[in-house]
Amino acid sequence: MAKLHHRTPERIAAALVLAVAYTVLLGPILFVIVSSFDYGQRAYVVFPPERFTLESYWRIPDRYWDALWNSLRIAGLCTLASCLIGIPAAIGIVRSNIPGKAAILAVFRAPMQIPAVVSGVAFLQLYYALGAATGWYAVGSFTGMVIAHVFAATPYVVGTLVGVLQRFDQTVEEAALVLGASRLGTLWQVTLPMLKPGIFAGALYAFMISFSEVPMSVFLAGSHQVTFPVEVFHSMQFDFEPTILAISTIVTVLSLVVVWAVQRVVGLDKFVKTGAAD
Amino acid sequence: MKARWDIVLLPPLALSVLLLLASQIIFLKGSLHRDLGMGQFDPAVGLHNFIEIFTDSYFVQSLGLSIGVSAMATVLTLLIAFPVAYVIARTDGRLSIVLLSAVVVSSFITIVIKVLGLMMIFSSNGPVNGALMALGLIERPITIIGTLPGVVLGLMYYTLGFAILLFYSVIVTVPRSLEEAAQVHGASRWQVFRQVVLPLCLPGVAAGGLMIFNVSMGGFSSTALIGAGKVLTLPVVIQRTVLLETNYGLGAALAVLLLTVVIVINGCSVALLARARRGMLV
Amino acid sequence: MQSFKRLMGGLGAAAIALALTAGTAAAGQFDGVTVRIGTFGGKWRDIVEANVAKAFEAEGGKIEFVLGQPANNMAKLIAARGQEPPFDVLETMDNLLPQLAAGGFLDTIDLTKIPNIAKVDKAFYDDKKVMVWITQEGIVYNKAKFAEAGIPAPTRYADLANPKLKGKVSLPDISAGGAMPAIVGMSHEAGGGEADIGPGLELVKTIGPASFWSSSSNLQTQLASGDVWAAAAQAGNVQRLKGQVDLAIAFPPVAGKSGVLKQGYLVKIKGAKNAAAAEWIINAFLSDQMQVATLTAGGQVPVSGPALAKLRENPDYGFLRLSPDQLAGMYSIDFGKVNEAAYVQKWNRSITR
Numbered sequence: 047m048a049k050l051h052h053r054t055p056e057r058i059a060a061a062l063v064l065a066v067a068y069t070v071l072l073g074p075i076l077f078v079i080v081s082s083f084d085y086g087q088r089a090y091v092v093f094p095p096e097r098f099t100l101e102s103y104w105r106i107p108d109r110y111w112d113a114l115w116n117s118l119r120i121a122g123l124c125t126l127a128s129c130l131i132g133i134p135a136a137i138g139i140v141r142s143n144i145p146g147k148a149a150i151l152a153v154f155r156a157p158m159q160i161p162a163v164v165s166g167v168a169f170l171q172l173y174y175a176l177g178a179a180t181g182w183y184a185v186g187s188f189t190g191m192v193i194a195h196v197f198a199a200t201p202y203v204v205g206t207l208v209g210v211l212q213r214f215d216q217t218v219e220e221a222a223l224v225l226g227a228s229r230l231g232t233l234w235q236v237t238l239p240m241l242k243p244g245i246f247a248g249a250l251y252a253f254m255i256s257f258s259e260v261p262m263s264v265f266l267a268g269s270h271q272v273t274f275p276v277e278v279f280h281s282m283q284f285d286f287e288p289t290i291l292a293i294s295t296i297v298t299v300l301s302l303v304v305v306w307a308v309q310r311v312v313g314l315d316k317f318v319k320t321g322a323a324d
Numbered sequence: 325m326k327a328r329w330d331i332v333l334l335p336p337l338a339l340s341v342l343l344l345l346a347s348q349i350i351f352l353k354g355s356l357h358r359d360l361g362m363g364q365f366d367p368a369v370g371l372h373n374f375i376e377i378f379t380d381s382y383f384v385q386s387l388g389l390s391i392g393v394s395a396m397a398t399v400l401t402l403l404i405a406f407p408v409a410y411v412i413a414r415t416d417g418r419l420s421i422v423l424l425s426a427v428v429v430s431s432f433i434t435i436v437i438k439v440l441g442l443m444m445i446f447s448s449n450g451p452v453n454g455a456l457m458a459l460g461l462i463e464r465p466i467t468i469i470g471t472l473p474g475v476v477l478g479l480m481y482y483t484l485g486f487a488i489l490l491f492y493s494v495i496v497t498v499p500r501s502l503e504e505a506a507q508v509h510g511a512s513r514w515q516v517f518r519q520v521v522l523p524l525c526l527p528g529v530a531a532g533g534l535m536i537f538n539v540s541m542g543g544f545s546s547t548a549l550i551g552a553g554k555v556l557t558l559p560v561v562i563q564r565t566v567l568l569e570t571n572y573g574l575g576a577a578l579a580v581l582l583l584t585v586v587i588v589i590n591g592c593s594v595a596l597l598a599r600a601r602r603g604m605l606v
Numbered sequence: 607m608q609s610f611k612r613l614m615g616g617l618g619a620a621a622i623a624l625a626l627t628a629g630t631a632a633a634g635q636f637d638g639v640t641v642r643i644g645t646f647g648g649k650w651r652d653i654v655e656a657n658v659a660k661a662f663e664a665e666g667g668k669i670e671f672v673l674g675q676p677a678n679n680m681a682k683l684i685a686a687r688g689q690e691p692p693f694d695v696l697e698t699m700d701n702l703l704p705q706l707a708a709g710g711f712l713d714t715i716d717l718t719k720i721p722n723i724a725k726v727d728k729a730f731y732d733d734k735k736v737m738v739w740i741t742q743e744g745i746v747y748n749k750a751k752f753a754e755a756g757i758p759a760p761t762r763y764a765d766l767a768n769p770k771l772k773g774k775v776s777l778p779d780i781s782a783g784g785a786m787p788a789i790v791g792m793s794h795e796a797g798g799g800e801a802d803i804g805p806g807l808e809l810v811k812t813i814g815p816a817s818f819w820s821s822s823s824n825l826q827t828q829l830a831s832g833d834v835w836a837a838a839a840q841a842g843n844v845q846r847l848k849g850q851v852d853l854a855i856a857f858p859p860v861a862g863k864s865g866v867l868k869q870g871y872l873v874k875i876k877g878a879k880n881a882a883a884a885e886w887i888i889n890a891f892l893s894d895q896m897q898v899a900t901l902t903a904g905g906q907v908p909v910s911g912p913a914l915a916k917l918r919e920n921p922d923y924g925f926l927r928l929s930p931d932q933l934a935g936m937y938s939i940d941f942g943k944v945n946e947a948a949y950v951q952k953w954n955r956s957i958t959r
Contacts, residue, residue, distance in 0.1 A: 056513045063407045064423070070404070070477075071430040071484060074441025078433065081444075107652065131336040138333025148594045150333075152587050154340055159538040159586040160348065161559035162545075164579045167566060168351035170685040175350055178689055185685075185692065186672070197343050205535045206490050210497060212527035243493035250428060251486050258434045261544050261563075264678055269642055269670035275434035280647020280673050282436055285846070285905065286823035287649060294437050301432040305425045361947075362709035363684035382955050443824060447831045467773070467833070470817040553779030553818025556958055564954065567677040568781060569947035570684065570705060 075298060082291035102292035109277060110293045117274035120188065121256035124195040128252040131196070132203025133245060139204075140211040154204045157197050166265035169194045173266075186268020194266055195256040202255060203248035210244035351572070355580050359573030373577035383561070383578065387585060390557040393472065393547075394540035397479035401487050401536050404480075406529060409491035410521065414500070424492070431485040438481060439549040443469060470552035478546030483536045490535070494528030495521065530597050534590055541586050558582050636667030641883045644682070644693035644875075647673035653903050657896035658887065667883060676702050677781075683711055683875065694878035695887050700869040701786045703735060704941050713876040719885035722892035725910040727930065730869075738891045739870040739906040741840035742927055742936065743787035744857040751835040762858045763792045766813045766836055774835035776825060777810060779818035780953040787866035788838040789949065790939050794861045800943035807956040818957075829853065840868065842905035844925050855925055863937040865927070870906065901926075 082102055084095030135154060139147055157165065173190055177183035184190030263276045272280075278294070281287050357365035358372045377383045412423045446452050448465035456462045468474030498521055506516045522529075544559045551560070558578060566575035641662070645654060651671055659669040672679065676698040683706075686692050691711075698706065706712055712734045717723055723731060730737040745760045752759060755770050766775045778784035793799055793806030819825035819837065826843060828834040830850045837843075841855045857865030872891055874884040890896060897913035900906050907926060908914060918928045927933060 060407070060411045063404065064411060067404050067408045067484070067488070068423075068426060070480070072426060073445055074438040075430055075433055077441040077444055078437055109651075131339055134332045135336035135340070138329050138336070142329035142333055144330050144333065148591060150337060152590055153337070153344060155535070155538060155590070156344055156583065156587075158535065159542040160583060161542045161562050161579065163559070163563040163566060164351060164575070165347065167572075167681055167685065168347045170682060171350040172347050174685050174689055185682075193343070194347075197347060200340065201535075202486065205531060206493060209490055209528040209531035209535075210493050212531060240497045243496055247486075247489035247493045250489065251431075254431045254485075257432065260434060260436060264674055265682065267673065269672050272647075272673065275436065276673075277647065278434055279436050280651075281649065282440075282821055282823040283675060284646045284648035284650045284822070286826060290437065294433055297432055298429060301429045302425070305428055309421060309425075362705060363687060382958065385958060440824065440827060443827055443833075444831065447828075448833050449831070467816065469828075469833075548781075549821065549824065552776075552816075553781070553820060554957060556954055561954065564781065564950055567681055568950045570680070571947060572684075 078291050079295045079298065082288070082295040084288075102288045103296075106289045106293050106296075109272075110274070110289070113272050113274040113277035114293070114297070116188075116271050117257055120192055120195060120271075120273060121253045123192050124199050124256040125249050125253040127192070127196045128199040128203045129245065129249050132200050132248060132252075133207060135200075136204050136207030136211060140208060151204075151208065155201050158201045158205075162198075162259070162261035165194065165198065166262040169197075169262070170265050186266065186270065188271050190268075191263065191266050191271065191273065194262060195259065198259060198262060199252035199255040202251040203245075206248035206251065207241065207244045210241060352576050352580055354572045355576035357573055359571050362570050363572050365573060373573045374581075376574060377577055377581060383558075383581070386556055386558050386561050387581065389555070390541055390559070390582070391585070391589075393475050393479060393555070393557060394537050394543075396476045397483070397540045398533055398537040400476060401480050401483050402529065402533055405484055405487035405532075406491050406525075409488050410495055410517065412488070413492055413495040424489075427485050427488050435478075435481060435545045436549070439478070439546060442477075442481075442550065446474075469550060470554040472555060474550045475547050475555045475557070478550040479540045479543050482543055482546055483539055486539075487532055487536055490532045491525070491528065494525050494532070498524050527597075530593070534593055538586055538590070541582065634666040636662065636665040636883055636886070639667040639880055639883050640670055641667060641695060641880045641887055642670045642672055642693040643695045643697065643887065644672045644674065644679040645697040646675070647671075650904055653896075653899050654891075657893070657899050658890040661890050661893070662883070662887065665886070669887070680706065684709070690879060691875045691877050694875055694880045695884050696873050696875055697738070698871055698873060699783060700871065700939065700941060701944065701946055703871060703873075704944070705946065706873065707734065711873075711876055713874040713878065713881060713884075715874050715888065716885055720889045720892065722889050722910065725912055726892060727909070727911075727933075730909050735871045735873050736888050736892070737869050737871050737909050738888075738897075739900050739904075739908060740933075741783075741842060741868045741870075741906055742855070742857070743784055743791070743838070743840050743866045743868055744855050745836060746829070746839045746841070746843045746853055746855050747836040748829065748832070748834075749852045749854050751832065755835075759854070760836060760856050760858075763788075763795050763809060763813070763838065766815075766838075767809075771836060772814070773816045774833075775813060775815040776817045776819045776828065776834045776837040776839075777813065777815040778838055779820040780950055782818075782820045783822075783868065784819075784839050786939060786944070786949075787868050789953070790944075791838075791858060791860045791866045791937070794937075795858060799861070800940050803949060803952060807952060811956065841907075841926055845923070846905055857927075857936070860937040863935055865936045867933070867936045867938050869938070 081095055083098050083100065139151055139154075144150070169190070170185065173184040177185065184193065258275050259273070260275045260279050263273050264279065267273060267276050274297070278290055281290055354365055355373050356369045356371070357367070358370060360366055412420050415423065444450055446466070446468045448467070453462070453465040457465070468477060502524070503516045503520055506520050507513070511519065542559055543557075544563060547555060547557050548560055548563070551557070559582070562575050562578045562582070565571050565578060643654070645651060651673060654671075662669050672682070672693045674682065679693070679696060679698070680702055682692045683696070714733050715736060717731070717733055720736070723736065726737070745763065745766065747760055751774070757768055757770050760766060778788045789803055789806050790800055792809045793803045796805035796809045798805035816834070817828075819828075819839070822843075825834065825837060825839060826846060829837065829843065830847055832851070844853045844855050847853055860866055872888045874881060874888075878884065892910050894910065894912050897908035897910045898916060900908045900913075901917055901923065907928065908917070911930075914928045917923050927936060
């Protein structure tokens with residue numbers, strides 16, 4: 047097959063787009079990492095940093111570590127549950143010929159546009175009403191937080207997969223033709239591999255939503271469990287602490303390690319690339 | 325064959341409807357009652373809160389502002405995310421993995437911290453203003469805090485990483501051979517992108533675009549922090565109505581308004597797109 | 607600084623000695639009792655942990671924290687109406703007290719069980735609420751930038767309308783802790799007051815600030831970077847930014863007084879499970895140790911006489927008003943005339959137009 051070839055202006059355009067996007071995405075994070083090495087007993091951030099020390103890292107309070115561990119568990123469970131709900135939902139919507147598909151999709155997507163403060167108060171009210179009726183209070187509990195996060199994260203799994211399946215459905219013939227595959231073979235050799243990146247993106251975002259959600263979680267955090275971004279938010283509201291930058295840097299490094307580990311063990315490319323489309 | 329998919333759809337649908345109704349209904353039904361303060365309601369059902377909303381241009385203005393900034397954020401995110409996703413999808417080997425990893429990693433830091441980073445980057449003696457002034461492009465330092473462009477940028481932060489991953493997963497389903505075939509027939513890369521890739525990805529782009537728009541319509545954290553109290557979108561107004569005014573009835577009515585408008589906009593977009601491409605579901 | 611450390615050590619030792627010798631403090635009197643406090647997070651929680659929770663644990667009890675901004679914690683309370691409240695003791699601010707009282711959330715505090723109340727001015731408490739800290743609100747400004755630009759030091763809020771300050775002024779957002787003092791202060795200055803904030807909102811428009819701050823971390827970062835030269839904010843910012851920028855605070859005249867006080871209170875929540883220990887906790891917030899830490903570690907001004915007296919000896923805190931006369935000379939907002947919901951509505955509309 048002929049290799050796709052690039053022309054110089056196209057290369058420049060591509061490089062420019064990448065440069066803008068990655069500056070926007072990584073700029074604030076680079077700032078956080080660089081500033082984390084400048085520690086002072088003070089309530090503000092200085093950029094560029096005036097010195098280099100690891101002191102912020104030694105001083106990270108235990109509450110950040112506790113919250114981080116709690117957030118990882120919540121986000122992990124939330125991702126699992128969101129995928130269990132979202133994957134069959136997406137396949138079901140696109141493949142079935144049930145009437146009112148657009149309305150059904152709107153139901154799945156609704157949590158996205160409900161302002162988080164409304165969801166926070168609404169879940170609080172629901173949990174108290176549930177508590178009054180059953181004697182079991184989800185307020186401030188781990189379970190209560192996970193349920194609310196699943197509510198917020200599932201639309202991302204559904205949305206991503208519907209996007210992928212939509213594209214896929216229209217070109218199923220083309221793709222099968224290109225590959226010279228049979229109808230049945232298409233399902234196993236084309237559909238599932240093609241869904242993989244979508245599932246990966248959806249799951250990743252479900253994790254991320256749970257891991258970075260603040261405005262809803264502030265209502266649902268309890269005395270025994272606070273999520274990491276809520277802990278950071280509370281600190282920022284009262285007084286800035288340089289240790290926030292240090293723990294945020296650690297989170298960035300941890301996420302890099304996880305990505306690297308996935309790449310080494312499973313192969314990230316296996317996750318995100320589809321063997322079928324080439 | 326088709327009935328099987330209905331069965332697959334029903335359990336998650338039932339669960340989602342239950343979760344949606346159970347969580348929202350207690351709060352939203354407050355919109356039909358006169359608020360007596362501190363979360364207490366007059367038991368009589370009425371449209372008092374909705375009348376208040378529609379007789380006061382302020383709320384409609386706020387809704388208009390929300391739609392405006394969300395639309396701008398959606399367009400901006402689409403313009404950046406789709407080309408980036410395309411370039412990653414058509415880049416081979418290690419580099420594409422590195423580029424994707426960077427997107428993933430960038431999403432792990434909470435927006436509260438990112439805003440702090442943005443404040444420093446756009447500080448009057450920060451790198452952006454330094455560079456722009458050195459190039460002679462601006463005479464006075466620019467700021468994003470308390471400005472509309474800043475709020476749009478903040479909303480874009482919320483969705484850009486997600487949009488890149490979403491479009492990436494859509495684009496990789498387009499067989500490369502189609503593009504190669506087009507190129508063999510003399511099409512330039514740009515023509516291939518515009519005439520082959522884009523049309524094939526249109527359903528995914530539309531689905532993604534609507535998602536970005538929906539998320540932006542509900543966006544609060546970055547708007548509140550970057551908007552610096554000057555850009556009062558509907559979520560910000562709702563937050564104030566509920567938390568500061570403790571007017572749960574009016575807050576619920578505003579939430580109903582926001583939800584309805586977003587659903588209507590979604591429905592219209594779906595209808596428009598369906599006309600453009602028959603049988604498509606977004 | 608050395609002498610100050612010694613002072614701190616001495617105070618700590620004194621507090622421990624006091625706790626050990628106090629007749630009421632029989633060891634283990636709160637065995638198995640858990641009290642939930644609704645309070646701020648971050649560094650403040652660490653301060654409460656070190657200076658209040660530790661002492662309570664020595665009595666056999668345990669403190670749990672339900673963190674949130676006062677408005678958020680009030681929302682939790684509202685959601686729990688008619689059921690067991692989410693916390694037993696709530697740390698809140700003056701502007702929310704009328705709403706909490708109207709909502710019927712406040713329980714009566716047995717002041718006889720709070721021996722430290724004797725150290726506090728009688729105007730600062732009653733049987734529904736006990737003040738534990740204050741902040742002193744005025745105009746925080748960057749001395750060097752003002753001198754550079756040839757702007758005289760501000761004395762009134764209206765001075766922030768100086769064209770040379772365009773783009774360099776930040777005022778508190780209506781959702782910020784410093785909102786009420788700034789709005790009421792500006793309203794008095796412009797010829798209104800608590801009952802009429804219209805003139806104050808006009809003044810806000812005349813000043814035309816570059817931003818309305820809601821996160822103190824963000825304001826401090828902007829003050830430190832020189833993006834903001836002047837802000838209506840509390841005096842604690844001067845202390846927190848020491849070493850980076852040379853800030854000063856000006857207390858504008860407000861209704862015959864100067865500067866405005868914002869007050870932080872502890873209240874006991876009606877229906878709380880562990881109400882019995884609430885008075886003990888409130889007492890611990892008024893201990894000399896906690897009251898001194900309120901300023902040295904937390905940046906808020908204490909209310910107890912002995913702590914104020916000790917802190918007055920420290921020149922580092924010379925920019926604050928720590929004597930009873932000075933405190934009495936600062937304006938306390940009359941919340942009987944404040945309608946917070948109406949303020950928010952007027953504010954939102956005034957800002958949008």
